[in-house]
Amino acid sequence: MSERRAVVAGHADFAEGVISAVAQIAGRAEVFLPLSNRDLSAKDVEREMRTLVSEPNVTTIFTDLPAGSCTMAARRLLRERPDLVLVTGANLASLLEFVFSEQANAAETARYAVERGRTALAAIENEGGARRGD
Amino acid sequence: MAIELYRIDDRLIHGQVVVGWGQPLALEFIVLVDNEVAASEWEQELYRMGVPPEMSVYFDDVVSAAKNLQGYQTDDRRGLLLTADIASMAQLCSATGAIQRVNVGGIHHKPGRVQRLRYVFLNPQEEAALRALEARGIEISAQDVPAARPLPLAELLNAEGVR
Numbered sequence: 001m002s003e004r005r006a007v008v009a010g011h012a013d014f015a016e017g018v019i020s021a022v023a024q025i026a027g028r029a030e031v032f033l034p035l036s037n038r039d040l041s042a043k044d045v046e047r048e049m050r051t052l053v054s055e056p057n058v059t060t061i062f063t064d065l066p067a068g069s070c071t072m073a074a075r076r077l078l079r080e081r082p083d084l085v086l087v088t089g090a091n092l093a094s095l096l097e098f099v100f101s102e103q104a105n106a107a108e109t110a111r112y113a114v115e116r117g118r119t120a121l122a123a124i125e126n127e128g129g130a131r132r133g134d
Numbered sequence: 135m136a137i138e139l140y141r142i143d144d145r146l147i148h149g150q151v152v153v154g155w156g157q158p159l160a161l162e163f164i165v166l167v168d169n170e171v172a173a174s175e176w177e178q179e180l181y182r183m184g185v186p187p188e189m190s191v192y193f194d195d196v197v198s199a200a201k202n203l204q205g206y207q208t209d210d211r212r213g214l215l216l217t218a219d220i221a222s223m224a225q226l227c228s229a230t231g232a233i234q235r236v237n238v239g240g241i242h243h244k245p246g247r248v249q250r251l252r253y254v255f256l257n258p259q260e261e262a263a264l265r266a267l268e269a270r271g272i273e274i275s276a277q278d279v280p281a282a283r284p285l286p287l288a289e290l291l292n293a294e295g296v297r
Binding site: 011039040041042044065066067068069071072075076079 | 144145146147148149151152153176180181183184185186240242243244252253
């Protein structure tokens with residue numbers, strides 16, 4: 001496992017919640033730094049995110065929604081910090097992949113996290129419940 | 135169909151606007167009225183990337199928005215018009231006389247502002263500007279998301295903090 005860390009940013013308790021799920025599954029909550037946009041202006045979100053990404057070993061920002069203010073703030077930071085990578089639409093599976101990643105660089109780690117998160121997302125219908133002819 | 139909502143929100147395009155309002159109102163376009171954004175290709179690209187591909191975004195400064203408003207209002211599609219601050223919306227209302235309702239959706243903390251709601255902070259000049267709009271017959275209410283109760287201006291200005 002690498003020493004890479006990431007900011008997880010989103011609406012309301014998204015970040016705290018999904019990080020607590022990482023802690024329960026992998027015991028590695030310290031990999032992630034949470035940020036909520038609750039009651040913050042766009043400039044405040046950006047300022048708080050800038051502080052978090054300056055922590056040691058932070059390479060990546062995960063956000064919940066592509067249209068969200070956290071994603072907007074992250075895109076702005078990427079302009080001044082091209083070494084950072086942004087992953088939008090983050091979910092638990094993508095964060096777990098990040099925790100256990102052994103990829104050589106942050107961009108590759110992010111791509112694997114995206115792939116894992118996308119694979120985890122599925123619509124499963126009740127295969128046994130439907131009657132013939134329904 | 136035209137403009138369904140005239141909203142003041144200092145985050146401009148973000149989750150509440152695109153998803154929270156966008157889905158129930160079946161929005162097909164957003165008019166983002168902001169002098170700074172209208173002058174920056176990079177800022178426009180940033181906001182354009184925040185909306186789904188089926189939704190159009192138009193960028194105007196306050197002057198061009200006043201000229202284009204009638205076109206937006208007679209558009210066959212459903213739209214939402216956004217400004218980041220009260221002053222821009224007030225200028226647009228004055229210049230056109232064609233806006234009947236304004237939604238206060240998010241004005242966040244800054245020095246000099248007093249918290250009225252969880253998502254609305256106002257300084258005395260901003261409160262006066264909202265009162266002036268109402269005095270001209272424009273209905274002002276605060277409402278962050280569609281499921282919340284819209285608070286009329288009098289209630290907003292009497293509110294004292296988080297709710």
